[in-house]
Amino acid sequence: MRYLFTSVFALAFCFASAQKDFIPLWPDGQIPYSLPHKGKEIFEINQDSIPLIRNVVTPGLIPFLAPAANNTGMSVIICPGGAYIVEAYDHEGIQVARQLNEWGINAFVLRYRLPNDSTMTEKKWVPLTDALQAIRLVRSKGGAWGINTHKVGIMGFSAGGHLARPLPRISTTVYKTGSRPKRSAPILRCCVIPLFR
Secondary structure, three states, X not given: OHHHHHHHHHHHHHHHHHHOOOEEOOOOOOOOOEXXXXXXOEEEEOOOOOEEXXXXXXXXXEEEOXXXXXXXXXXXXXXXXXXXXXXXXXXXXXXXXHXXXXXXXXXXXXXXXXXXXXXXXXXXXXXXXHHHHHHHHHHHOHHHHOOOOOOEEEEEOOHHHHHHOOHHHOOOXXXXXXXOOOOOOHHHHOOOOOOEO
């Protein structure tokens, strides 16, 4: 009973942290490759007491800005791992972000969509598309967040590392014809190449 109470409390705490200041990657609702569906995001704690999220419906970022007193202006986007089945958003996301903050580095935990034939087309491109958009979003809000847009990097764990690895070599988006957002959007004029990983 005590374990159940602790697990429920931990899940509630992690869920609240995961929703903290959540910023959708695609605020206009035009999410590339997305198919109409009624799926919902699932927050859970596995048998090893690790908080996870599966079936990501709304991709986005959770910002953790470093205190002004020691803010270096550097920023890192964090891609949690989970074998592209779940995302370990707490110990491979939120906890890492808080540590980076102590070092004066701004952190952004990425909640990216996981490949799923029932909710998307071109599933192999979906996580990469979300990661590219995350870089754009961080750079587009550089002024408001007080970050140096020339010092935006990306890191990841396990599947998240696999996702982050090719980004420095990508100079164009991977949107399929008909799925690309309108070029008039200011965010699309931001560079998608991270300067370090």
